[in-house]
Amino acid sequence: MDDHSRLTERFEEHRSRLRGVAYRMLGSLSEAEDAVQEAWLRLHRTDQAHVDNLGGWLTTVVSRVCLDVLRSRKSRREESIDAQITEPRAVRGEGADPEGEAVLAGSVGVALLVVLDRLSPAERLAFVLHDLLAIPFDEVGPIMGRSPAAAKQLASRARRRVRGSPAPTDAGRARQRDVVEAFLKAVRSGDLASLLAVLDPDAVLRIDAASRADGVTRVDAPAAEAGKARELKGASTWAPQMLALSRGIDQQFAQPALIDGSAGFIFAPRGKLVRAVIFTVANEKITRIEAVGDPARLRELDIAVL
DSSP states (O other): OOHHHHHHHHHHHHHHHHHHHHHHHHSOHHHHHHHHHHHHHHHHTSOGGGOSOHHHHHHHHHHHHHHHHHHHHHHTTOOOGGGTOOOGGGGOSTTOOHHHHHHHHTSSOHHHHHHHTTSOHHHHHHHIIIIITOOOHHHHHHHHTSOHHHHHHHHHHHHHHHTTOOOOOHHHHHHHHHHHHHHHHHHHHTOHHHHHHHEEEEEEEEEOHHHHHTSSSOOSOOGGGTTSOEEEEOHHHHHHHHHHHHTTSOGGGEEEEEETTEEEEEEOGGGOOOEEEEEEEETTEEEEEEEEOOHHHHHHSOEEEO
């Protein structure tokens, strides 16, 4: 048996499992097939001497291909996955693919796939890999290009939504964006009364060390604490200082975005992401603001610019 035949045989041993993985992530058998085929093509272009664990390597490739598909689907605002999911009975009958039917029948079920579609791409990937496929976070993190802790946080958030915690609807996200836009308008105009109107009285502001170090979002930051993250509680405590410091910021670089599924905005002067500001909104009031400037953390965020 030549090298190509041996490689083909080894790949075929994993094909059924890979299709199941991709289907759970994408909810579409045709897209799952495409993801598996892409993994096969990448394997051909790779020096197998550098692949110690073929199954793990293929799972990583398929997962990353699926993540790209999910992000592309979200960014293009494609049709809901409801229209793409195939009921198992739809593939039965003449011309049916028995293996494809087995993948669908043994999968998580159409109802759960519809729920999964409410998650952000990163949440969905973390949840599928860990909760459905039992892959430990020490492996999930590298597959996603994130730290194990970040992957665990994404899976935990996804788990709460899947188990029945209300997921944000389109209308809910729209209301969140309205609140964030009102916040930006108040900051840009220096209107303290309007700013306090959109903030919960007990709102918390958290600023990481990187954001504080550059002075852009630094609020009440003694020099001795410049290298530490800081949390300030009570809107009336920090809102006036935020307005004062924001006067020197070029607000044109602030772009509304969904950040790990939450409303927020990013600063990306000349196209380079330097900061993300994430909001927690409850009862149409901002209860928490987190400013993230640490490059490693920024790379872990799932950001969709609106």
